[in-house]
Amino acid sequence: MSRLLTPQLEEAFKDFPLYSQDDKGREAICRAVFALGSARWYMTEGKREGNDFTMFGIVIGLLEDEYGYVSLNELSGIELDLTSKGLGKHRIIQLENFKPRPLKEIDDIRLKQFLTRFEN
Numbered sequence: 001m002s003r004l005l006t007p008q009l010e011e012a013f014k015d016f017p018l019y020s021q022d023d024k025g026r027e028a029i030c031r032a033v034f035a036l037g038s039a040r041w042y043m044t045e046g047k048r049e050g051n052d053f054t055m056f057g058i059v060i061g062l063l064e065d066e067y068g069y070v071s072l073n074e075l076s077g078i079e080l081d082l083t084s085k086g087l088g089k090h091r092i093i094q095l096e097n098f099k100p101r102p103l104k105e106i107d108d109i110r111l112k113q114f115l116t117r118f119e120n
Contacts, residue, residue, distance in 0.1 A: 002072035004034070004094055005053050009072075012100065013046035018056055020045055026104035026115050030057070033095040034075055037061075041070060041092075042103060042111060058103070058114060065114045 012031045021028040021044050032055075034041040043057035053072040059065065080090040103115060 002052060002076040004072045004076050004092070005048075006094075009046075009053070009094065010048060013043075013053075013055070016045050018045045018047045018054065025118055027102050029100055030098075030103050030106060031100050033098045034092050035095055036078065036080060036090060036092045040108065040111070041075070042106065042108075043070075044103070058111065060108065060110045060114060065110065 009032060016029065016031050024044075028044045030042045030044055031046065032043045034043070039059065039061035041055075041057060041059050043055040045057070046053055046055035049071075051073075054069055055072070056067070056069050058067055059070070075092045078092050082088060082090065103111065106112075
């Protein structure tokens with residue numbers, strides 16, 4: 001079971017299963033945000049699958065910004081080891097104070113630049 005899977009997270013996606021926001025683009029409601037350093041996962045849809053939870057959304061700040069699917073088990077297993085630099089180990093966290101809102105209303109310049117790539 002994923003350390004990131006909480007009852008609150010499951011509730012956040014209860015009415016937003018996979019494929020429920022297809023073709024909404026900037027209007028899609030972001031239900032949860034995960035972070036590691038400056039990387040952000042803006043999740044719009046999700047569904048429990050056995051003892052995992054699969055989500056769809058946008059990742060910003062990695063090698064390439066992109067739409068995609070990710071599992072909570074996968075996110076839970078990511079660890080950035082900076083102990084050699086005296087900074088310890090860092091794991092992905094969920095931003096607990098995030099209030100669900102349309103992607104277009106999120107104040108992240110990289111996310112806004114990514115979304116403009118898909119405008120007509």
